Amino acid sequence: QKEVEQNSGPLSVPEGAIASLNCTYSDRGSQSFFWYRQYSGKSPELIMSIYSNGDKEDGRFTAQLNKASQYVSLLIRDSQPSDSATYLCAVNTRPSSFASYDKVIFGPGTSLSVIP
Amino acid sequence: SQTIHQWPATLVQPVGSPLSLECTVEGTSNPNLYWYRQAAGRGLQLLFYSVGIGQISSEVPQNLSASRPQDRQFILSSKKLLLSDSGFYLCAWTIGGFEQFFGPGTRLTVL
DSSP: OOOEEEOOOOEEEETTSOEEEEEEESOTTOOOEEEEEEOTTSOOEEEEEEOSSEEEEETTEEEEEETTTTEEEEEESSOOGGGOEEEEEEEEEOSSTTOSOOEEEEOOOEEEEEEO | OOEEEEEOSEEEEOTTOOEEEEEEEESOSSOEEEEEEEOTTOOEEEEEEEEETTEEEESSOSSEEEEEEETTEEEEEESSOOGGGOEEEEEEEESSSSOOEEOOOEEEEEO
16 A cells, blocks of 8 residues: 655644655656645635755745655744644655556645644 | 537525536637536545546545536436535536636535
């Protein structure tokens, strides 16, 4: 069973601090990695995609990928109360060696609370 | 730009009643479409996906079914709801890759 794991949290950080969210995945063949933000009662919103090892920055968000360690992270700099949400890590995977398609599986999410 | 609609937004149904949830996508052609369920405090569970009209793949055996009667329409159905069917149902689409974009969702409560 291919898996994506995340710390469930809640992760609490003070306003202005860096929030660090972590994700590990089990499928060594995965090539596409995503971070979604989900506010309470709302649907997930794609905030970052990363496909190559290293860092990818977009505004206050930085995604980091290490395929050798099967590890993806999301850093949020200068955290704001509006960043308080659940962050979902998602990874493409092939269900089995016999499958002819890939699918995306989601981790359980990490709840982030930014304290003013 | 692409837009995805889901209705109804909320639904309360008795156990044993039928279900029909609808998802439509605007601004794109031949999308891959997905139905997910998110139980309270849980992650996203893929239920069905479709790569074209009439083409449905089921991920989890259950009392739910899906249909795609038109290119941009995806329907989730049940003949008899169970208590365990309660949850947040999300439709998503993608074109040519794995970046999925979600609709606003339908919150279903089965009593």
